[in-house]
Amino acid sequence: MVTLRRLRRNPLCRRSDLVRAWAGLCLLSAALAATPAAMVLVGDAAHRHYARAARHQAATRHQTTAVLLEDARDHPEPGSAEPRKTRYPAEVRFTDPLGRTRTATADVQPALAKGSAVRVWAGTDGTIRDPPMSPREVHSRAMGSAVIAALGVHAAAAAAYGATCLVIRRRNLAAWDTAWARTAPRWTTSP
Known part of the structure; x- marks a missing residue:
């Protein structure tokens, strides 16, 4: 909700606030779109791996x-x-x-x-x-791998959002330091 509120026009809204909001919205959309694909790809690869291991164990x-x-x-x-x-x-x-x-x-x-x-x-x-391994164990391990893949996609999106916010925050702090360096002499000098 906070992200969507940042997208509205506001005279106090900085460009960096909009970048942060759009980055969050884009990363959320990308994570939601990539989750099913990651689950299918990783789950299928894990199922093939564990089925092959089960056949080897049976032999x-x-x-x-x-x-x-x-x-x-x-x-x-x-x-x-x-x-x-x-x-x-x-x-x-x-x-x-x-x-x-x-x-x-x-x-x-x-x-x-x-x-x-x-x-x-x-x-x-x-x-x-x-x-x-039984077929049930193979299926269970493949499903576990698929769930871990989904969590990985969302963790990667959260990490990317965190890194974006960190960069934006550092840029804002640097801009504030520059602005304060120009303003501070007028406030700190004695008459």
Whole structure:
């Protein structure tokens, strides 16, 4: 609203005030116009990137059965719903894709006894990995990237407006200094 008020004719309005108002209006319009394009471009690029990463993960990881070498930690609140989601690190033994027996630390459900079988994802190098990204995770990460792109466009517009205002303010201060340098001798000299 303040920006639009500055665009009206006013005898006290300086040229720099009009420049500042028009710069704000133009940058706002540019940011609003560029936001959808930035979201689509960045979201599409991110989706392709994460889909490619998910395909690579699916090709280089496989699910296998592992055996616990120790008892898994018990959850501190046994009656709550949280133990269904919580996982604790425990030593497991599994067979890698090349048929070698390996031991590693994997996140398992609480309170599992030693010797229990658990499903883990193993990489081609024989290490325990996270499962490959699901299509939902790919979509979620792409949408997050698109939102960050939109915020970036608006942050860039705000930074450009801030820089414009700073330049205008410095020019105004320099003009005031020059005007005061001409006026000050008449006010500060003794008769």
